[in-house]
Amino acid sequence: MNLEKVVFGFFVLLAATLNFGFFIGDMRDPEVHNRYELFAAVIVNLIALVLKFGDRTQIGAVHLATSLVAALQLIAAALVYGYATYVSSAGLTEQFMAAIVSLSGGALLANVVSVVLLVVETVSFHRG
Amino acid sequence: MGNPLLAFWSRRVEREEQERRARRARLLAAAASSSKASETIFLVLRRMRAPLIVLITIFSISVLGLTLIPGVDGEGRPWRMGFFDAIYVMSYTATTIGFGEIPYEFTYNQRMWVTISIYLTVIGWAYAIGSLLALLQDRSFRQALALQRFSRKVGRLAEPFVLIAGYGRAGELLGHSMDKLGRRVVVLDRDPDRIDGLDLESYHGDVPGLAADARDPGHLGVAGLNHPCCEAVVALTDDDEANLAVVMAAVLLRPDLPVIARATTRTMVERMRAFGSPTVVNPFDVFGDHVRLALQSPASYQLLTWLESGPGAPLPQRGSPPRSGRWVVCGYGRLGRELTSDLRAQGIDVTVIDPSPHDDVDDVVVAGGFEPGVLEGVRLEDAVGFVAGTDNDVTNLSLVAAARRTNPGLFIAARQNRPSSAPLFAAMELEALLVPTEVIAHDVYAQLSTPLLYRFLQDMPARGDAWAEALVDRLSDVCGDRLQALWKVRLNIHEAPAVGGWLASGEARLGDLLRNPENREERLHTVPLLVLRGQDATLAPESEFELAPGDELLFAGWPAARRALQTTLVVDGVLDYLVTGRRQASSWLWRRLSGPRPPADAPAGTSRG
Numbered sequence: 001m002n003l004e005k006v007v008f009g010f011f012v013l014l015a016a017t018l019n020f021g022f023f024i025g026d027m028r029d030p031e032v033h034n035r036y037e038l039f040a041a042v043i044v045n046l047i048a049l050v051l052k053f054g055d056r057t058q059i060g061a062v063h064l065a066t067s068l069v070a071a072l073q074l075i076a077a078a079l080v081y082g083y084a085t086y087v088s089s090a091g092l093t094e095q096f097m098a099a100i101v102s103l104s105g106g107a108l109l110a111n112v113v114s115v116v117l118l119v120v121e122t123v124s125f126h127r128g
Numbered sequence: 129m130g131n132p133l134l135a136f137w138s139r140r141v142e143r144e145e146q147e148r149r150a151r152r153a154r155l156l157a158a159a160a161s162s163s164k165a166s167e168t169i170f171l172v173l174r175r176m177r178a179p180l181i182v183l184i185t186i187f188s189i190s191v192l193g194l195t196l197i198p199g200v201d202g203e204g205r206p207w208r209m210g211f212f213d214a215i216y217v218m219s220y221t222a223t224t225i226g227f228g229e230i231p232y233e234f235t236y237n238q239r240m241w242v243t244i245s246i247y248l249t250v251i252g253w254a255y256a257i258g259s260l261l262a263l264l265q266d267r268s269f270r271q272a273l274a275l276q277r278f279s280r281k282v283g284r285l286a287e288p289f290v291l292i293a294g295y296g297r298a299g300e301l302l303g304h305s306m307d308k309l310g311r312r313v314v315v316l317d318r319d320p321d322r323i324d325g326l327d328l329e330s331y332h333g334d335v336p337g338l339a340a341d342a343r344d345p346g347h348l349g350v351a352g353l354n355h356p357c358c359e360a361v362v363a364l365t366d367d368d369e370a371n372l373a374v375v376m377a378a379v380l381l382r383p384d385l386p387v388i389a390r391a392t393t394r395t396m397v398e399r400m401r402a403f404g405s406p407t408v409v410n411p412f413d414v415f416g417d418h419v420r421l422a423l424q425s426p427a428s429y430q431l432l433t434w435l436e437s438g439p440g441a442p443l444p445q446r447g448s449p450p451r452s453g454r455w456v457v458c459g460y461g462r463l464g465r466e467l468t469s470d471l472r473a474q475g476i477d478v479t480v481i482d483p484s485p486h487d488d489v490d491d492v493v494v495a496g497g498f499e500p501g502v503l504e505g506v507r508l509e510d511a512v513g514f515v516a517g518t519d520n521d522v523t524n525l526s527l528v529a530a531a532r533r534t535n536p537g538l539f540i541a542a543r544q545n546r547p548s549s550a551p552l553f554a555a556m557e558l559e560a561l562l563v564p565t566e567v568i569a570h571d572v573y574a575q576l577s578t579p580l581l582y583r584f585l586q587d588m589p590a591r592g593d594a595w596a597e598a599l600v601d602r603l604s605d606v607c608g609d610r611l612q613a614l615w616k617v618r619l620n621i622h623e624a625p626a627v628g629g630w631l632a633s634g635e636a637r638l639g640d641l642l643r644n645p646e647n648r649e650e651r652l653h654t655v656p657l658l659v660l661r662g663q664d665a666t667l668a669p670e671s672e673f674e675l676a677p678g679d680e681l682l683f684a685g686w687p688a689a690r691r692a693l694q695t696t697l698v699v700d701g702v703l704d705y706l707v708t709g710r711r712q713a714s715s716w717l718w719r720r721l722s723g724p725r726p727p728a729d730a731p732a733g734t735s736r737g
Binding site: 035039043046050051053054056071081082085087 | 170171174175177184185192193212262530
């Protein structure tokens with residue numbers, strides 16, 4: 001067992017699951033989307049992104065690209081969240097919430113690709 | 129022409145050649161990319177993984193804590209900080225800017241947490257910045273940076289350059305002489321100090337240098353082996369094996385390039401020659417040849433040293449080395465071996481002094497040479513020549529002094545190993561001095577800068593002493609006792625557009641070309657040294673020599689003569705005057721007015737060929 005692989009897989013999966021957890025639920029209802037979960041998703045995605053730095057293989061490059069997409073989408077979602085809460089006079093409306101959740105949905109897609117890559121890499125790895 | 133089988137065959141051969149070329153390019157690209165594997169950006173990313181993750185974690189924990197800890201607003205009502213406020217507060221706190229407690233004054237709970245976060249984040253930042261600075265100092269990182277900068281510089285070179293592998297003393301001399309000619313060089317050496325020293329040297333052009341092992345074809349590739357502007361590869365490292373590796377790489381991957389390599393043993397010369405036809409320079413062999421030439425024909429040797437020293441050199445004294453008599457050679461290393469066999473080939477008796485016994489040579493005295501009584505023991509009093517050829521400068525100097533005391537009339541040759549000993553050897557006023565690195569640099573320089581002169585020097589010794597004496601007299605009549613300019617002319621459409629028709633007429637005599645365009649009775653102050661037609665060289669051609677289109681000529685003479693010759697070759701009508709003595713009008717109108725010339729008088733066509 002390789003501890004590095006465990007940590008890597010852990011963060012990639014955790015990024016996807018947290019993202020999924022935030023995404024699930026009625027799109028317009030702020031009650032079912034926890035802001036702490038979004039925060040955790042952003043942080044874990046950033047860590048997953050950093051973990052993928054410096055791998056020069058083809059699959060490593062695609063890994064990095066998916067993480068970049070996910071991190072950017074989630075940060076965009078967090079920015080919209082902040083704008084809606086602090087700047088906009090209307091507050092956290094349904095439109096804002098829908099935008100936030102759909103952005104995180106995009107990130108979820110990227111995270112799913114990342115997980116698929118992880119699985120493909122694992123399956124194609126032959127022992128010996 | 130009409131044979132379809134032949135056409136098919138030639139097309140096939142052509143295609144094969146193209147495929148071979150493409151395959152070689154691929155091989156070289158693969159070799160080059162293997163050495164580029166450590167690209168800087170990936171190195172930075174990989175090294176910064178841990179610090180960045182630590183930073184993100186610390187930051188997120190601090191922010192999360194701030195949002196979870198209950199606080200109070202301005203009126204004392206319970207209030208929780210949002211994520212935006214928390215990130216804002218942590219950002220200015222972590223970067224030690226410290227705006228204070230925003231938006232409301234903190235409770236003690238929050239202050240405690242902020243205190244903890246300050247220390248945590250400062251540690252995180254210190255770690256991240258520390259690793260980044262350490263990375264900048266890191267050797268492999270700097271190497272990766274240097275490699276990238278170097279390959280970018282080489283890639284941008286748009287003029288022909290010479291790739292020098294091995295930047296020792298010889299490489300330095302060669303680099304400076306090429307630089308003075310306005311030619312570019314790219315340098316590869318294993319020693320980083322030599323490469324760093326490049327910046328301090330006074331080069332006119334920018335000299336890209338890389339501290340890397342030249343034995344790696346990838347490094348040669350980065351240094352421009354596959355660059356279309358690379359015009360020659362020179363292997364001058366002090367390691368024969370490494371030179372062989374460079375020759376191999378260059379010949380296999382770029383067979384079209386001339387390769388010049390240094391080798392110090394005959395075996396190595398043979399091994400290098402196994403790969404196509406690289407030019408191999410063996411300094412001891414060259415020196416041996418020079419000594420032999422000096423003994424055999426002093427005038428040829430005088431001409432050789434004069435021409436090799438370059439423009440401005442004074443006419444060297446014609447030495448009169450002893451042709452018969454016994455020689456004593458101290459040190460039977462690479463130089464001693466070459467020299468002994470060269471001298472014995474002349475029928476000269478040689479006594480060898482060497483600290484270790486050798487089986488492959490007769491008449492050996494096993495001694496260092498500096499012990500009392502040894503020089504007397506080899507009867508130095510009745511010897512005529514003495515060679516101090518060990519690889520230790522101090523030993524050589526003391527041997528020379530001892531030999532001179534024993535027999536002041538000796539012809540003394542010595543070997544200088546280190547450049548720092550140069551003044552001492554100069555003060556000794558020796559009859560012949562071997563500085564291996566300088567011999568190499570001169571030889572390679574002669575081959576690269578003026579290939580025609582090199583050809584001349586190669587063929588010249590065969591002509592004998594009397595011929596050389598006559599040529600030296602002719603040269604000193606024309607130039608005086610200092611060598612003037614050496615230049616070459618190629619009789620083609622670009623360099624000699626005005627004489628094409630005359631050349632093609634078959635009556636183009638060299639003598640007509642060398643008249644003064646101002647006054648044809650006057651001869652130009654120049655001596656033609658060589659005419660090269662294809663592979664055939666004619667040395668010191670007479671004025672009756674018939675020129676043909678495409679000939680390459682090497683001249684020695686005054687710079688003014690060079691300009692005059694240039695005029696003849698480029699300006700229409702000048703040659704007409706030189707050949708016939710009649711001035712031809714240069715403008716179209718005057719030519720019309722002067723009317724058609726009588727056909728008997730006219731030389732065949734002076735128009736642009």
